[in-house]
Amino acid sequence: MAIPRSGPNMSAIAAALGVSAATVSNALSGKGRVSPELIERIRAKAAELGYVPSLTARALRTGRTGVLGMVLPDIANPLFPQIAQAIENAAANAGYGVLIADSRGDIATQTEAINRLLERGIDGMVIVPRRGTRIADVGCPVAVIDTPSTPGNTVAADHWDGGSQMGRHLASLGHRKVLLVGGNPNSNVQNDRIGGLKAGLGNEAECEVLWIEKVEAVSGAGCPLGLSAKAAEGFTAFAALSDLSALRALTELQRGGISVPEMVSVTGFDDLIWSSVVTPALTTVRMDMGTIADLAIAALIRVIEPDGEAEPEAAGHVVSETDRVPMQLIVRQSTGAPLKSHAQNKTTDQ
Amino acid sequence: MAIPRSGPNMSAIAAALGVSAATVSNALSGKGRVSPELIERIRAKAAELGYVPSLTARALRTGRTGVLGMVLPDIANPLFPQIAQAIENAAANAGYGVLIADSRGDIATQTEAINRLLERGIDGMVIVPRRGTRIADVGCPVAVIDTPSTPGNTVAADHWDGGSQMGRHLASLGHRKVLLVGGNPNSNVQNDRIGGLKAGLGNEAECEVLWIEKVEAVSGAGCPLGLSAKAAEGFTAFAALSDLSALRALTELQRGGISVPEMVSVTGFDDLIWSSVVTPALTTVRMDMGTIADLAIAALIRVIEPDGEAEPEAAGHVVSETDRVPMQLIVRQSTGAPLKSHAQNKTTDQ
DNA sequence: CTGAAAGCGCTTACAG
């Protein structure tokens, strides 16, 4: 004996009205096979009875659950709230639910998490892959959110373009000696940003990349990055490749008695929640997660829902060519023109 | 005609082995009604065929979906990653999936989001309510994560205790004039922390509360909080009621040329990702989200799964009395003893 | 120990 549902089902509505369940179904789904008056009566009765359709039964019948999976390499990543909110919102607007899966940085866990989602019968999934991971076909439509440089079809913010905007901003302020502060050298996203930054800064600018992970491998996690010394060497701008790194740079510099933006400028990427909260507020680059999520969800739905002339091949990556979403430079108080003396230092240094 | 599943079903296994689907079901569910050899053959055939059970069909049959909802007031809240990861992990360990729902700060959206989850047939939900919101019974088991002070049964970190630990820490360092920096005066969580802080600091300490929201109502969002002036008044410690506020305080003080921890101490709450990244690293209090999530999920499952002598009443709040989870003080570099001169100032000031 | 049967709530050809 199955556990009964709490509320009424279609049969209850049908019985109350002396019609068939098929008619109730047709009326409620609005496929138009039912006379207008009957539709109205059925609607009214459904509302009166507090009818809630069983999406489970519909799923079993139609083969589609109306649920998407969101697979993340690590929920603890501070970008997660932005991504999750945008995906949830886009999915909800399209009538889909979102099941989350976290691989906690582990590749085996990722496979497991994906399998659990598959068992649950999801109609498609959005994957934010681990650094350098290539997502194999998993047996359901997949949209990958990554960088345009990642091999494979993805929807992505144009990180290179964002870097280039930031580079031009710093160059226009007069910065000619810039330290790029990154976390992990294997990140495609960060490397794209570096490429853009260098291009935006132009040939006259001197650039150096400092990878936090490499420094920490030598000096331990949380160690100072030696940024004050870099400032003394004549670096007038510290362009971090993420807001988290920018925050680290900003506080280390301030702690070292170097005032931002008067003595040096600091910039980040991502426009995380705290970027506008710190003093001075962080100049950064925002990726339009709303648009990215919309594109990813739209691409999935195009494959999932059999609207007219959909592709016959319903499994596999769904973005036919990489969608690049532009990024937006947000100038706040953490950037300014370099000190005269520094600028002079710099020309002498060369 | 229903869309066929991609893989084999129980009937396929049954047919391949010349047994009944019922036997396959019994064998695979391990209820022990089948002979060991047959179980083995069925298992082997299932593996060979790559059988994946349809949780949708099981859900329709049993009335339980194996999915829980996670309702949040605002995914953008920086605590979200901690909560989401802990809940997802606890739920996954118990064999449940997690559907997310975001109310984006809006009360109507929250109701809508909850209804969408209900339609999806979730077995229970974890709710992190909006400030001051009371969760009405929604027709499925609910576990609320909030503070022990909130009326209604909840599982919660003991914020008062956390505040008290922090207060004792600051008192033991010698701080006698402490500014508490909060965001919103209506937050039960923050008020609990204030109560604990005051108790921990003791009667000899002078306390004042600065609400960021009130300052901003006058001077605009993102305005300076005037903390340097407070330091000049003799405040030697700035105890923020969240890490976000602590970050704001820390950077504003540093920017004002006040060095932390030498001149003043700064503390936070929550141990968010950046707490250990800033310089100086933030002394804070961590809530054990893993334990909180485990308690919440365990309470839900106790009601959902009919193990032996469960309560007959399966809907409504599931935590019979508030579970208080202790908090853990994490001392990092942002706290130290107050400057002698300040301490003297203070006694003179009084 | 094993199987035939019913049914969870819905949707979809098909027939009328």
Added chain:
DNA sequence: CTGAAAGCGCTTACAG
């Protein structure tokens, strides 16, 4: 325009 019937894949009394 409306209804009878089948079936999505599973589980669970029940009978043997």
